Each structure stands twice: as C-alpha cells, then as structure tokens.
Amino acid sequence: LMAAVPAAQASDVKIYGILDVGLRHAPNLSVSEDAITKVDDGMRSRIGFRGTEDLAPGLKAFFRLEHSLRMDTGAQRDSVFWDDKAWVGLDSQQFGQVMLGRLRSPTDEYTNGTRFEAFMGHTLGASGGRAASSTDAWNNGVYYISPAWNGLMVGAGFSAGEGTVKSSSGAHVEYTNGPLDVALAWQRDGESLSNQKSTVTLAGTYKLPVALLLATYARSTDVGTADSGERSTYTVGARVPTGSGEVRVSYRLTEDDQIKAVADRSSDVDVRHLGVGYHHPLSKRTSINATVSYDNRKTYTAAGATATDRSGPGFEVGLRVAF
Template structure:
C-alpha cells in the first residue's frame, strides 16, 4: 500500500511538473525617467526644466497556457504609470494600454477579445517601425495620427504566418456610445524587411465616423537601419470635414558601444473644427537626434536633442500662433 501511494504521488508530481512546463505567467515592464528641458509650445517658447517620464512607463502581465493539439490560451494586461509621481497615467482605466484574452492555434491563427490595439496603431506606432523604438524625447511619437490607438470592446483575428505574410481583421462594438469600428491589416516580415499596412473606421460618436489608412516600414542593412510611417485620416469631426496626416522617418546607426538614432515627424491638420473653420487645426514638426547606450541587457542611458515647431490657425485660416523651441533630455531606462 505504501509503495502504491509513493508511486501515485510520483505520478502526480510528474503531471504537475508537465503542466508547469506548458503554462506560464510573467510580469514585465519598463521604467524610463530623466532630466528634461523643453518648452511647452502650446503655451509659450520658454523652456521648462523638470524631472519627467522620458517614455510611457508601464508594467504588465503575460499569461499563456498550452491546451494541447496546437491550441493555446493567452491573456495580456498592461498598465501605464508616471514614474516621476507614481500616479497611473489614465485616471479611469487601470489597464489602459492592453487588456485582452484569446485563443491561438498554430494552423488557424489567433483571436483576441477585450481592449485591443487598433490596426493602424499596431502597424505604425509599434517599436518595430520607429528608430527610437517609440521611447525617449527624441522619438517620433504620435505616429498613429488622428486614428484611435486602442479599441474597447474589441475582437480581432490574425492569421498564421505564411512565408512571412500575415493578415488580420476585427472591430469594436460601440455599445451605445459610438458607431462600431472595423479594420484590417496585412504585414510582411522576412529577413531585413518589415512592412505593415492597415485601414480602419472609428466611430467618433453615434452620428460621425473617421477613416484612416497607412502603414509602416523598417529595412535593416548591415551598417544602418531605416524606418518610416505614414497615416492619413479623413471624415474627422461632427461634419466629417476634417483631414489630417502624420509622416515620420528615422535612422539607426551602430556607433561605439551603442547606437546613434534620428527621427523626424510632420503633422498636418485641416478643418478639424468644421467645413468653414480652421480654428481647430494644429500643424507640428519634430526633429530628434539621440544616443542609446546600453549598460546591460536591462538598463540603458538615453540622450536626446530635439527641435519642435507648432502652428495654430484662426477660423479664417490665418496664422494664430507660430512657435518653435529646442529641447534636451538625459534619461535612465530599466526593463524588468
């Protein structure tokens, strides 16, 4: 009897070990903070020196379980925070950046439900298409333009990879507060080339929608890497008269123990307030250069220099304000 009990306990331990090997829960995150000097061009050209978040710091949870037969379940939760104050970035949504669950099959692709990244955001704002990986003052942030970057109440399906090609289709249910949203994307990743294209319609209100299309590209050569994104949005606002575009370019060059990085962004808005008014239009440019110095696999020092311009308009289209400024930042970034 004792021998049978020991054998049973051994089999139970082996089964528990096997289950542990096919399930995983991981905690991850990034904290990025530094000393920054930069004018708030929405107010004036006077520079402000402060301790500030260098990037959108975050922490999150990844969950995956192998269900057998090529099928697995997954979940993701991600929370944005401000390291300089310890506050959550969104006062209402704790898991403001990512919150979804789904199923993935090696032969049939995956489907996710929850608060999802929109197709435009996934194909243009991801770190794969930006020289600074979307982090630091010099990064060309805001690459998704006027499109929604995330969808609440969303569902999205992505195919398996076929020789580097993947595609996806999904939508968001407005649930009484806005039109339903919908979108598609296609991507190709093979060798040094990575390309993504996307189209989506966002429900701004129950009576208005906006349509966006665009994409991103990265091409990695032996001596340098090139990056670019472009997004155009139309039908903005209550009268669907507004139009906008955002374009970015970037380069990354190995230099010494780290990398030299540069990025440029141009944003142009037209008739955001309505068909007969330019009062809501804001045009900006951003040019940033920087150096990424990795101290270890988790920790890096990042230096940035930027030049920014910001122009606003009166209802007639005449220039209302035209400001420019120079900024700098030295920041410490830690992954975990």
C-alpha cells in the same frame, strides 16, 4: 517562511514592465517657447501581467493585463487602470490567432508599433502620433490574425459599439522579406453615434549594413464632429549602431486640414519634430538615453492665416529599466 508554492504554478504569470525617468528641459509649445526643466517619464512607464498555456500541440491560450503609470508622480496614467491592454486569446499555428477584450487598434498595433520608429516611440526624441488621429485602443474588441504565409500575415477585427459609441472596424497586412518589413493598416473608428473617422497607415523598415531605415505614413479623414477634417503624418528615421550603442534620428511632419469645420482652420495644428539621440545600453534591459529635439508648432485662424508659430529645442537624459 512562507510555504513554497510549487514551481510550475509560480511561473504561470510573468510580471513585466518598463520604467523610464529622466531630466527634461523643453518648452511646452502649446503654451509658450519658454523651456521648463522637469523630471518626467521618457516614455509610457508600465507594469503588466501575462501568461501563455500550451493546450495542445500547436494550440495555446494567452492573456495580458497592462497598466501605465507616471513615474514622476506615481499616478495611474489613464482614466481606467488597465487602459493599455486587457485581453485573452487563442493562438493556433494552423488557423491563426484570435483575441478578445480591451485591444490596441490595428493602426496602433501594426503600423504605429515601436518597431517602425527610430526611438521605439520612447524619449523626447521620438516621433509620436504616427497614426494620425486614429483611436489607439478599442473597448469590446475582437481581432483575428492569420498564420504567416511566406512572410505575409493579415488580420481583421472590430470593436462593438456600446452606449454612446458606434462600432469600429479595421484590418491590417504585414509582409516580411529579408531586409524589408512593411505593414499596412486601415480602420474606421466610431467616435459617437453620429460621428466616425477613418485612417490609413503604412509603415516600413529596411535593414542596410550600416543602419536601419524607418518610415511611416498615416492619413485620417472624416476627422472632427463635422467630418470635415483631415490629418496627415509622415515620419522618417534611422538607427545607426555605433560601438555598444546606437545613434537614433527621427523626423515627423503632421498637417491638419479643416478639423473644426469646412473652411475653418481654427482647430488645426501643424507640427514639425526632429529628434536625435544616443541609446546607451547598460545591459539588455537597462539603458541610458540622451536626446535632443527641435520642434515647430503652428496654429491657424479660421481663415487659415498663421495664429501662432512657436519653435524651440529640448534636451533629455533618462534612465530606463525593463523587467
């Protein structure tokens, strides 16, 4: 047999992941209202490697590499392999945490996070795009997060510009107090050497005895190559425990305004999304998720008249395995 690696070494690295595949019957409204049946990922399936090391009392080093894949084809999801996460960092109880590498952006990590969406951002029912048009991950990133102080944490960081991309910067504040959990984030993304966009996001949950209520708001400005556009996204949701499972409801409204150019709405897309679903855990790690959705998608002429206005329901049932 293979020589036993000492236990202490073997446990340095934790392999983790979530794989989710389901049957989906839903239209692609950007093309038509005709529903298509397919086997598809209910979420971003992923596998990753992470570890932490105790350096001294109250001081840790940590690292993380995460890869996303498409379970329906086996293909890597993004143009780069470790697109989702690739970082190292130090975590001091006293001074806070600093991390470097390919990072999630502040709006994505702290307000667009899974804890602020009823479906945790997964399944056809989930309300995606909660951070308006902000960039979801940063290359060349450095981010600092303060220690918690009476439930309050702050963070700030940047993404160094490189080649044809300008630097980005951002910050966030989180506050937790009893049933309330709120987060505010801001970032300015360098899209190219001449072009930037800014986004403010606000998200919160409130725990009632019978349900968890969730809401997010995001607004991006200076969107598009002419910096003319704005995108606003609002979501509300609820998670209602029922027996061993949970009923989940999520609603999203996204509104674009003059993305292409001033007084030109031909690139604008407005979306309304309603998702209702049932999360049925088979264990702490494995679940079956059934969701129904109803979406409306509108596009516009340059002058602002409705160009297309498509609506339709969707259904999905999927199996999710976490490890």
